[in-house]
Amino acid sequence: MNLIGxxxxxxxxxxxxxxxxxxxxxxxxxxxxxxxxxQPLAILGFAVAEALAILGFVLFFLA
Amino acid sequence: MSLSAALTSGAVVTADEFTGPSPADFYQPMWDFGWIEITRPMLVLVLVTILACWIMLAGSRNASVVPSKGQFYFEQIYDFVRGGIARDMIGPNYKKYLPLIFGLFLFVLLSNLMASTPFVQNPPSARIAVPIAATAVVYIAYHYVGFKKHGFLGYFKFMVPAGLAPAMVPVIFLLEAATFFLIRPLTLALRLFGNMFAGHMLILVFVLGGEFLLFHDNWLFKLFSVGAFGMGFLMQIFEILIQALQAYVFALLAASYIGTAEADEH
Amino acid sequence: MLAHVTTLAGRLVASGGGEGGGGGNDGTGLPILPHTGELIFGIIAIGIILFVAWKKVVPAMEQMYAERTAAIEGGMKQAEEAQAAAAAAKEQYESQLAQARAEASQIRENARAEGAQIVAEMREQANAEAGRITENATKQIAAERQQASASLRSEVGRLSTDLASKIVGESLHDEVRSKGTVDRFLAELESGQIRPEKVGN
Amino acid sequence: MSPASPNLTPSGGKDERSGFSRGSDLAAQIVSYLIAGPLTFGAIGWGLDALLSTHFLRPIGIIVGVALSMYVIWLRYGRP
Structure with a gap:
């Protein structure tokens, strides 16, 4: 279930x-x-968006 | 295994059970000598080594100013690595690192392509050991270059970016050290492994599913198997693209790490 | 804490749930752990490939690239030389052509001048000839007229003397006298002192 | 072009248009940083939790790690 989430x-x-x-x-x-x-602006935006994915990944292990 | 089996068995509602592909399908032991176990990917690795050495030696033997046909094709690959990867990423003194980048590129490319080679169809790079071995070479190389270029303490000092408040330095240094020494090689190996593993798994799902449908009693399922095999074929073509792309990305990142370590100042 | 770490490591290495995922030597670890034999084989394979690339391939290719660069640069130099030679030849040709053209025009000019000179000479010659002929004719006519007038004068003198002597009946053929008389008469006639009368009635 | 405006040239000084590989590894490096932050500080938090027998330091470490990762990314790549 975590995986699907x-x-x-x-x-x-x-x-x-x-x-x-x-x-x-x-x-x-x-x-x-x-x-x-x-390009730096886009990279910052990319970092923020990617941070959400990483947070999800971390929460997958936390929960 | 349980997940994929659940997904596929959910789709195929029959009495006899369909078992989807699992990571265990990639583990194919052939002979066990006790202290070492010979598996199929190891034999493929031997094939890859022989093939890579043959391509390199045949392509560069009697390298002449006016290339022969074989040398021309070899030069396309070599030029791609030399100009497109090494020179762009490392900088002016890229020639020192050309054997490393080119050898890694060829090794990873051939290992990946083994997934789509008829009668082999077993990518060694879908076994984590091979990406780890390739990454170990890159890891040793770029840290060696970094320590040699900046000195032992200078390399650690080089990791912390300039323009930082003094209170932040230890924290950021921790983060940078983790990135340099742990996460970079980890992501490098896992990216290659994950792509090859997942791609091969996807093809396996389609082909095994198609096989199951084909040998099923219900004639409607036999009809559906055509679609499954067709998707498997499409995925196979798509996979060839991914394999070449991953080899490029691996060589690119290896060159990028060496280039970062080689750089004077960030 | 140490217990935590050891149990985690033990779970990672040893127990893949018995699925044979591929970690460790016998393939019972997790799939993200390397199989020992494959790891060794992979490192050996990469070592062989890198060694071959380092010792054989890259030096050969780099040498070939250097040679190719040299050949291209040499070729460019050769092409430049050929171009220079071609330019020199063209220049020479053009100068020769200009020279020939100048020569031709000079010859033409000379010919025209010569022709004009010839024509002028011819005209002059013809003019001179014509003048000479005219002069000759004038002289001849003058001489003939002189001659005619002289013979006429002597004839007229003799005739008139004859006539007069026939009238007189005496020979008046005294040379000096008659001559002087007739001459004087004629000179007076010419100068218009006496007007010629009608000889008849 | 006046000598006072050298930055109006398309490539701002550096030869960043020379090759197609240049800059294409940025995403991979950013992902490395973003993984490194939560992992490192989450591990520190986990270790402190185990030492002090508390439970709140691991999530805090993870959040702080993400923030520090983004700070480092801004330091390295975000400044024009």
Whole structure:
């Protein structure tokens, strides 16, 4: 049951990461010179979203 | 095992029980000598070694300025590793590490492709021992490079990023040390293992399920088996992509870790 | 705490639930633990591959790349030399062509000048010839006229003397006198001192 | 282009467009940090729990670990 719960919990971060990087690719394709500004932002967003997945993973072991 | 069996047996409501694939299916002992046990992945490893050495020696023997056909194909792989991975990730003095990166790439690639090779169909990289062995080489290499470049204490000092409040240094150092010494090799090995294991497991699910459906009495199930085998075939093609990609990622991360250790300042 | 750790390690290594997941030597550990024989084989395999790559493959390939770079650079240098030679040949050819063209135009100019000179010479010659011929003719005509007038004068003189002597009946053929008379008369006639009368009635 | 605005060039100084591999390992390294944080500090919390026979230090360690991981990620990769 925990396993299935964790599997469901990964859906959210997966969608978030996909959205973040699609937005990054779109922006860089439109404005390549803005890459230096956009990439750290995207990485921060990715870290936050991925942290949710890791938290779910940890809770899977905790609970 | 219980989960996959539960899932598949939930789908197939019959009297006779379907047993799905389990990690035990990857463990195929052949001869037991007591102190060592020869398993099928070990034989595949021998095959991989022979194949890799043959490819490398045949591709680079009589390496000439104007390449022959075989040398041309070999050069494509070599150039990909040399220019696409090693030079990008390590930097100017990448040539020292080329044998390591290239050998690892070829080894992991062939090990992965063994999952889709006819009559073998057993990836050694789906056994955790092989990714661990490959990671051990990378682990030794990048720590050796780091200690040699920065000195013993300098390497630990190098791990802590600049611009940090002094009170935070011990905590962050703990975190960085855990990342450098534990999590990086762990994720490197587990990524390769997990991808190969799960991919092969997926194919096994489709093929074993299709087989079960085919040999079932109900004719409707025989019809469904076509779909299952078709999905297995599609997954097989998809797996070949994943196998090449994972070999690339493994070599890329190995080069990246060496490049980080080789870097002057972060 | 130590008891916790040891029991955890023991669970990890020894008990995969007896499923044969693959850990340890006999494959009874968890699947994320390495099988001993496979680990040894894997390290040996990677060692062999890395050794071959390190000793044989990469040096050969790098040497080949260096040679290829040298060959390409040499080829470029050769191409540059060939281009320079071609440029020199073209320049030479063009200079030769220009020279030939200049020569031709000079020849043409010379020919034209020569032709003009020839024509001028010819014209001059013809003019001179024409002038000479005209002069000759004028001279001849003048001479003939002179001659004619002289012979006419002597004829007229003799005739008139004859006529006069026939009238007079006496030979008036005294040379000096008659000559002087007739000449004087003619000179007076020419100068218009006497007007010629009608000889008839 | 005026010499006062060197950052307007597409590649801001570094040769980050040179190869397609460059930067593609960032995600893997970030995941490494994110796993390392909770694991390390959760283990510390678990050890303190075992020593002090309490029960609340392990979750606190995990939460603190996630926060520290994100802080390190911001330090290393988040600053433009």
């Amino acid at each position: 964790y599997g469901i919990a990964t859906i959210g971060p997966a969608l978030a990461i996909g959205l973040i990087f699609s937005a990054l690719i779109n922006s860089v394709a439109r404005q390549p010179e803005a890459k230096n500004v956009l």
